[in-house]
Amino acid sequence: MSKGAIAVLTSGGDAPGMNAVVRAVVRTGINKGFDMLGVKRGYKGLLNKDFVEMDLRSVTNIISLGGTVLYTARSKEFMTLEGQQKAAKHCKEMGVMGVVVIGGDGSFMGARALSDQGVPCIGIPGTIDNDIACSEYTVGFDTAMNTAMEMVDKIRDTSQSHDRCSVVEVMGRRCGDIALQTGISCGATAILVPEVDFNIEDDVISRIVETKKLGKQHFIVVVAEGVGGSVDLAKYIEKRTGIESRATILGHVQRGGSPTVRDRVVASQMGYAAVQLLDEGKSKRVVAMKDGKIVDYDITEALNMKRVFDIDLYNVAKTISM
Numbered sequence: 242m243s244k245g246a247i248a249v250l251t252s253g254g255d256a257p258g259m260n261a262v263v264r265a266v267v268r269t270g271i272n273k274g275f276d277m278l279g280v281k282r283g284y285k286g287l288l289n290k291d292f293v294e295m296d297l298r299s300v301t302n303i304i305s306l307g308g309t310v311l312y313t314a315r316s317k318e319f320m321t322l323e324g325q326q327k328a329a330k331h332c333k334e335m336g337v338m339g340v341v342v343i344g345g346d347g348s349f350m351g352a353r354a355l356s357d358q359g360v361p362c363i364g365i366p367g368t369i370d371n372d373i374a375c376s377e378y379t380v381g382f383d384t385a386m387n388t389a390m391e392m393v394d395k396i397r398d399t400s401q402s403h404d405r406c407s408v409v410e411v412m413g414r415r416c417g418d419i420a421l422q423t424g425i426s427c428g429a430t431a432i433l434v435p436e437v438d439f440n441i442e443d444d445v446i447s448r449i450v451e452t453k454k455l456g457k458q459h460f461i462v463v464v465a466e467g468v469g470g471s472v473d474l475a476k477y478i479e480k481r482t483g484i485e486s487r488a489t490i491l492g493h494v495q496r497g498g499s500p501t502v503r504d505r506v507v508a509s510q511m512g513y514a515a516v517q518l519l520d521e522g523k524s525k526r527v528v529a530m531k532d533g534k535i536v537d538y539d540i541t542e543a544l545n546m547k548r549v550f551d552i553d554l555y556n557v558a559k560t561i562s563m
């Protein structure tokens with residue numbers, strides 16, 4: 242006999258590995274005796290009652306797909322109490338006893354609001370930015386970093402041929418993790434992130450001038466989206482140093498592509514854990530990673546946590562990029 246239905250949705254910006262989470266949620270749910278439903282386009286789908294039945298075969302071969310087969314959207318209506326009540330009503334009409342929400346902090350706020358309307362929800366961190374304070378890892382981060390690294394390697398080929406400086410802007414609105422890890426892996430001369438105060442003269446111009454004296458002839462500067470200004474920075478570097486400079490904004494290329502092994506494995510672990518929590522009768526929890534292990538936190542506690550930037554890694558980058 243069915244234990245009721247579990248619905249799964251993806252919300253906010255998509256991330257590689259979201260499909261791997263959906264697959265894990267659907268298969269774990271079926272294994273535990275639940276009926277499984279997918280919701281199209283996040284919270285908007287709950288409001289439009291856009292549910293699709295999911296069986297074992299409906300998630301075949303999606304583990305390697307980028308994007309989200311359930312689509313994603315942002316919903317203004319769901320931010321209102323009336324919207325949340327309507328979504329909860331639709332869930333109850335569909336026999337939904339729990340919802341798994343894959344997304345970022347905004348999506349978790351939605352999950353908390355829906356839980357408050359009597360529909361137990363569990364959040365899973367899915368965003369390329371790695372900006373969820375409660376979790377040392379978010380699904381999509383590894384794939385995005387690898388894409389950014391590959392792109393910067395290509396930019397370096399042409400930058401080197403012309404003895405230029407390339408300023409590369411990577412995604413990360415509030416979080417410099419993509420910039421930091423990409424910068425280290427590509428030997429960037431300077432890395433600018435929103436978490437660390439910097440001074441263009443000391444942290445960019447002087448570093449370029451000093452490393453040039455040490456024989457370096459081409460330069461990569463990685464800038465996080467949250468810092469921005471990469472086009473102006475390239476112009477300024479050229480003006481101050483005389484080194485021809487170009488800016489590239491990588492943009493949404495970082496959000497696409499087949500997920501890496503790490504993203505597929507973490508997605509599978511987190512999807513499994515979320516269903517396990519619902520099966521244990523839990524609600525308003527976020528699945529997270531701590532010290533490499535899967536854990537879970539109360540959503541409010543998770544949302545109140547402060548992200549800690551890896552300043553040691555930042556200092557490693559500063560020391561070795563000469």
Ligand code: F6P
Nearest residue numbers: 254368369370412413414466496
């Ligand atoms: O949160 C992921 C992210 O890719 C950010 O790095 C970026 O600022 C934002 O989403 C872009 O969102 P959108 O695709 O809606 O413009």
